[in-house]
Amino acid sequence: MHGNQVEATDDHPTEPSPAEGADYDADSPALTAEIGEWARSMAQESDDLVLEMMVQEALRVIPGVDYASLSIVGRDRRIRSCAPSHPIPERLDAVQSELQEGPCLESIRQERIVRAPVFDESSPWPGFAARALDEGVRSMLAFQLFVEVDSLGALNLYSVEPRAFTRDSEEIGSALAAHASLALAYSQRQGQLFEAVSSRDLIGQAKGILMERHKIGEHDAFRVLAAASSRSNRKLHSIAEELVTTGILPGAAAG
Numbered sequence: 001m002h003g004n005q006v007e008a009t010d011d012h013p014t015e016p017s018p019a020e021g022a023d024y025d026a027d028s029p030a031l032t033a034e035i036g037e038w039a040r041s042m043a044q045e046s047d048d049l050v051l052e053m054m055v056q057e058a059l060r061v062i063p064g065v066d067y068a069s070l071s072i073v074g075r076d077r078r079i080r081s082c083a084p085s086h087p088i089p090e091r092l093d094a095v096q097s098e099l100q101e102g103p104c105l106e107s108i109r110q111e112r113i114v115r116a117p118v119f120d121e122s123s124p125w126p127g128f129a130a131r132a133l134d135e136g137v138r139s140m141l142a143f144q145l146f147v148e149v150d151s152l153g154a155l156n157l158y159s160v161e162p163r164a165f166t167r168d169s170e171e172i173g174s175a176l177a178a179h180a181s182l183a184l185a186y187s188q189r190q191g192q193l194f195e196a197v198s199s200r201d202l203i204g205q206a207k208g209i210l211m212e213r214h215k216i217g218e219h220d221a222f223r224v225l226a227a228a229s230s231r232s233n234r235k236l237h238s239i240a241e242e243l244v245t246t247g248i249l250p251g252a253a254a255g
Contacts, residue, residue: 052222054155054176054180055084061176062172062176063166063168063172064159064161065157066158067084067137069084069085070082070145070153071096071153072153073153079094079104080093081094088135088158089156089158092132092137093156095127099131101127102125103115103125104156106125106142107143107144108152108153108154109152111144113142113144113173114142117165119132119133119138119140136160138159138162138164139162139163139164140156140158141157142154142155143174143176145177145181155173155176157169202241202244203236203240205240205244210224210249225243225249227251228249228250229251231251231252234251238250
């Protein structure tokens with residue numbers, strides 16, 4: 001019903017030409033174990049970090065992703081962009097809410113996976129496609145995350161390249177989304193999902209301190225925080241708060 005622009009899939013994702021430089025193989029036992037370990041680590045964290053961890057992991061392991069976000073749609077039908085990795089996905093999530101069209105909404109409302117391999121004039125979402133192109137986004141992949149009484153969710157992946165997402169992107173993303181769904185549903189049941197978004201500023205400050213101090217990138221800074229959390233057996237949010245307040249990273253590796 002969407003012509004050639006949208007490929008909504010369930011158990012048999014379509015396969016575009018493989019993207020160069022993909023770092024992960026969906027059939028790798030090591031990757032499967034790694035995602036499982038990531039999911040277990042999420043279960044030990046407070047809700048205010050679960051959203052951030054999901055987006056960081058998606059950026060790290062799914063081939064083709066330039067930007068990522070989580071979208072939550074409540075009973076008021078508004079899309080709330082959670083833990084966006086960059087202002088671009090946050091703006092495009094808002095566009096989908098404004099226009100009530102786009103891959104995110106398609107995924108949330110109808111399909112488990114929706115892929116927009118390229119945005120152009122033949123897109124089934126012409127208004128959104130035009131705005132996406134204005135932001136430099138040329139393809140998108142969206143995964144339905146969970147279905148509860150009051151809200152729905154999606155993991156949104158954006159790329160500046162057309163046809164950026166491969167079969168591995170879909171299969172790895174599906175595995176990630178399955179674990180993320182459980183964490184999101186738990187957060188919703190605890191009534192803390194939307195409150196979690198407000199704490200990301202503190203995590204951002206802590207990452208900024210580590211990036212400046214060690215001359216590392218954002219993802220490496222997040223991993224330093226996570227490692228310190230594991231070593232000290234403390235919540236990651238607590239680690240970030242102490243670093244911001246005192247300048248000292250608890251549980252830092254010796255040497």
